Amino acid sequence: MRWATQLVQFEAAPGDPLAPAVTPLYQTATFRQPTATGGGAYDYSRSGNPTREVLERQLARLEGGCQAFAFASGMAAIDATLSLVPAGGAIVACSDLYGGTFRYLQQIAPSRGVGVTFADTTDPRRLDAVLGALTSDGPVMVLIETPSNPEMRITDLRAAAEIAHAHGAWLAVDNSLMSPYLQRPLALGADLVIHSATKFLNGHGQLTAGAVIARSPELAERVAWFQNAAGSALGPFDCWLLLSGLKTLALRMDRQQETARHIARVLDGREEVTTVYYPGLDSHPGADLHRRQADGPGSVLTVRMATPALGRQLVQASRLFANAVSFGSVSSTIELPGRMSHAPMADGDVAAGDALVRLSIGIEDVYDLEADLLAALCQAEIVV
Ligand SMILES: *Cc1c(COP(=O)(O)O)cnc(C)c1O
Numbered sequence: 389m390r391w392a393t394q395l396v397q398f399e400a401a402p403g404d405p406l407a408p409a410v411t412p413l414y415q416t417a418t419f420r421q422p423t424a425t426g427g428g429a430y431d432y433s434r435s436g437n438p439t440r441e442v443l444e445r446q447l448a449r450l451e452g453g454c455q456a457f458a459f460a461s462g463m464a465a466i467d468a469t470l471s472l473v474p475a476g477g478a479i480v481a482c483s484d485l486y487g488g489t490f491r492y493l494q495q496i497a498p499s500r501g502v503g504v505t506f507a508d509t510t511d512p513r514r515l516d517a518v519l520g521a522l523t524s525d526g527p528v529m530v531l532i533e534t535p536s537n538p539e540m541r542i543t544d545l546r547a548a549a550e551i552a553h554a555h556g557a558w559l560a561v562d563n564s565l566m567s568p569y570l571q572r573p574l575a576l577g578a579d580l581v582i583h584s585a586t587k588f589l590n591g592h593g594q595l596t597a598g599a600v601i602a603r604s605p606e607l608a609e610r611v612a613w614f615q616n617a618a619g620s621a622l623g624p625f626d627c628w629l630l631l632s633g634l635k636t637l638a639l640r641m642d643r644q645q646e647t648a649r650h651i652a653r654v655l656d657g658r659e660e661v662t663t664v665y666y667p668g669l670d671s672h673p674g675a676d677l678h679r680r681q682a683d684g685p686g687s688v689l690t691v692r693m694a695t696p697a698l699g700r701q702l703v704q705a706s707r708l709f710a711n712a713v714s715f716g717s718v719s720s721t722i723e724l725p726g727r728m729s730h731a732p733m734a735d736g737d738v739a740a741g742d743a744l745v746r747l748s749i750g751i752e753d754v755y756d757l758e759a760d761l762l763a764a765l766c767q768a769e770i771v772v
Pocket of ligand 1: 533
């Protein structure tokens with residue numbers, strides 16, 4: 389089956405004798421057991437719920453993993469993944485990554501006795517050197533985002549997996565920016581894929597959710613244990629909403645990406661803009677590598693404006709782009725990463741970072757979006 393088909397053709401309600409065409413919402417905490425000693429297919433929704441199970445099966449199928457797990461947020465999914473590394477172990481993370489992940493790595497992981505090193509993983513030799521120099525005697529995990537966020541740096545997934553495995557480490561990839569429709573890290577050698585399902589997988593900005601997809605049954609078993617033990621699984625209603633949003637993933641992403649390519653070219657030609665970070669532009673340093681490992685550049689782009697004041701103005705003066713964190717929704721958003729999504733990474737002069745603006749392109753009409761941004765740029769000189 390090809391993508392568009394796979395997204396809507398799946399078993400909606402396994403084992404349900406009424407054969408509903410759409411997955412029902414099993415909004416229940418607990419399940420009656422057939423005998424005093426148990427024996428039901430489900431017992432308690434923290435441990436397992438039919439709506440969640442359909443979602444998890446579908447996510448595993450889309451990412452090509454053996455099992456998937458839905459969590460209450462992307463951060464809960466990251467927590468579940470990084471908890472595979474116990475005290476004494478180490479995490480090597482790419483240096484340009486989501487602000488919340490950075491905060492976790494800076495504050496939570498070390499408090500659990502896990503060593504954290506940041507490395508520029510876009511250079512495979514650097515990753516090799518950092519892993520070679522580690523003195524950890526516990527498990528090691530490499531955590532990367534590609535394209536990274538906000539600067540859209542590209543890491544070679546195949547090379548990273550080979551290097552990680554050569555050092556006995558696991559490779560976990562945060563695939564939120566691409567979704568499985570555009571990039572499937574497990575097929576390139578990764579061991580675990582993480583999603584903030586709040587973004588493209590839901591696609592409608594209605595909920596926060598996360599997912600972990602494991603390649604091997606051995607890793608899946610550990611994530612399953614954590615999901616139940618820590619109690620951070622996604623609730624049935626949010627699973628149900630997410631299942632609904634997921635069905636239009638291909639339609640949404642095709643349209644959003646097509647518009648993003650156009651907006652990237654428009655902004656690239658403006659004198660107020662110094663750099664457009666978008667792997668769909670040939671000028672992007674990682675464009676070729678990205679094309680080899682992904683099926684498209686996606687619909688999130690970051691621009692560096694000529695001045696911080698211009699960045700603030702673009703965000704404030706645009707009307708159709710909501711000034712909001714997050715990305716991947718059907719409606720367009722714009723933000724200053726240094727003030728919002730990446731605020732935990734800010735050090736020193738926050739205002740100087742305002743030149744960096746991140747845009748997430750929705751499904752609105754391309755020319756309305758273009759006109760809105762151009763109008764916002766024109767106001768810039770007057771209002772700042
Ligand atoms: C948003 C995001 C997260 C965190 O996800 P939440 O659903 O907000 O908890 C993690 N990684 C990336 C790349 C993100 O964009």
